[in-house]
Amino acid sequence: MTTDATARSAARVAAVVPVLAGAGRFADMVPAGATLPRQTLFHAGPPFADREAVPAPILNAAAVAAVVEGWARDAAQGRAAIQAGDILLAPAQDHGLVVPLVFVAGPSTGVLRVADEAGAGSALAAINDGPPDGALRFGAPNAKAMDRIRRLGDLVAPALDRALRDDPIKLAPIAADALRQGDELHGQVAASSVAVLKILERRLAGDPAAPDVAAANQFFLNVWMAACALMLKAGGGVPGSRLVCAAGGNGRDFGMKLAGEPDRWNTRDAATSKGPRLSPALADTPPLPAVGDSIVIDACGFGAQALGFAPGLRAAFGDAVPRGVMEAPANLLCAVSPAFGDLGIRVGLDIDRVGRSPFCANLAMVDRDGVHGLVGRGIATLIAG
DSSP, X not given: OOOHHHHHHHHXXXXXXXXXXXXXXXXXXXXXXXXXXXXXXXXXXXXXXXXXXXXXXXXXXXXXXXXXXXXXXXXXXXXXXXXXXXSEEEEGGGGTEEOOTTOOBOTTOEEEEEEETTSSOEEEEEOOOOSSTTOGGGOOOOTTHHHHHHHIIIIIHHHXXXXXXXXXXXXXXXXXXXXXXXOOSSSOOHHHHHHHHHHHHHHTTTOTTHHHHHHOTTHHHHHHHHHHHHHHHHTOOXXXXXXXXXXXXXXXXXXXXXXXXXXXXXXXXXXXXXXXXXXXXXXXXXXXXXXXXXHHHHHHTOGGGGGGGOHHHHHHHGGGSOTXXXXXXXXXXXEEOGGGGGGOOEEEEBGGGBTXXXXXXXXXXXXXXXXXXXXXXXXXXXXXX
C-alpha cells in the first residue's frame, strides 16, 4: 500500500504542467548560483564505479565531447585523457540534465529547458542530435558527430531559444493527442514529434537552424525526457517517500533515486533490452545493457507504462513484451495527472508496488562494443515483478 509520504510525492508529480520554455548551452542554463565541475563531461544514469567500467560506446561519445570542448585535439587523445582521469565523467542528472542513450554532454552542449507553467522549477535535456548517421547518442565512431554537436550548441540552441523564450509550448496537450494516435512517448514519438516540429517550423521559418531541427524526426523524445525529469524531481524531498524521482542506466548499472533521499543513487545490474533488431546481419551483435536517462519517461508513467496506447509498438516488440506490463499503470503508478484530461494518465512510480507488475522501460539497443551503433529496439525489465 502506498504510504502517505509517497502519495504526497505523487501528488506533486501530477501537479506539474510542463512547457518547452527555452534553450542554450548547458553551462549557461544551470540554475542561478550553480556551476559545473571543472573539466567534466556528463553521461546518463548513475556514476561509474571506476574509469575501467565505462563501456566502449560511452567512451566513444565522451571522446567526441572532449574534442568539442577543446580539451583534446582528437578523439584518441580525448579517450586517453578520460581513461587517465584527466577528464572526469559525472551523472548528468546530478546537474539537472538528462541525456539519451550513450550521449555525453559538455558545458557547450546545446540543451532544451522545460519548465513548470506555475514556475515550480525546470529541467534540461540535450537537444536531439538528429538522424542516426552522425548521431552521438548511438556511440559508434562517426566523422559527422563533432560538427553536428557544435552546430547544436552554436546555432540551433540560440535559434530555439529565440523561438521559445516569449511563447513557451505547452507539452501536455501535444503528449495527450499523441497518445491517442499511438505514441507511448518513448519508443514511439512519431505523432508528438510531428506536432512540435510543425510549431517550430513556423517559428524558425528562414532561420539557418531550421533544417537541423526539421531533420530530428524524434525531436519530441528529448523534450519529453526533460518534462518527465521535471515531473519526477517535483516529487523529491518528502521524508520517507518511496516514489522514484530519478532513473537511468549507464550501460553497466541501472540507478534510481527515491524522493525521500533525492541525492542518493540506488543501483543494481542493468538488464538488457529484448526486441527486434534492425537487420538480420545484427542478430548476433551483443547490445549494451540498459543505458540512457530516457528511463525517466517510463518511471514517470509513460513508455512501457503506456504500452496500452501503442498497439503498433506492442506488435513490433511481439514476444519480448513481459507479462504484467499492460497492468503496470494500475499496479505501479500512484496519481492521476489532470493535465491529460479524460485519458486518466497515471504518474509516479512507487518502488514498493513493484512486484504487482515488473518495472520496464522501452529502450533502443546499441552495440556493446561501440562499432555498429544502433542495432535494434526493445523492452528491458529493470526490476522484475
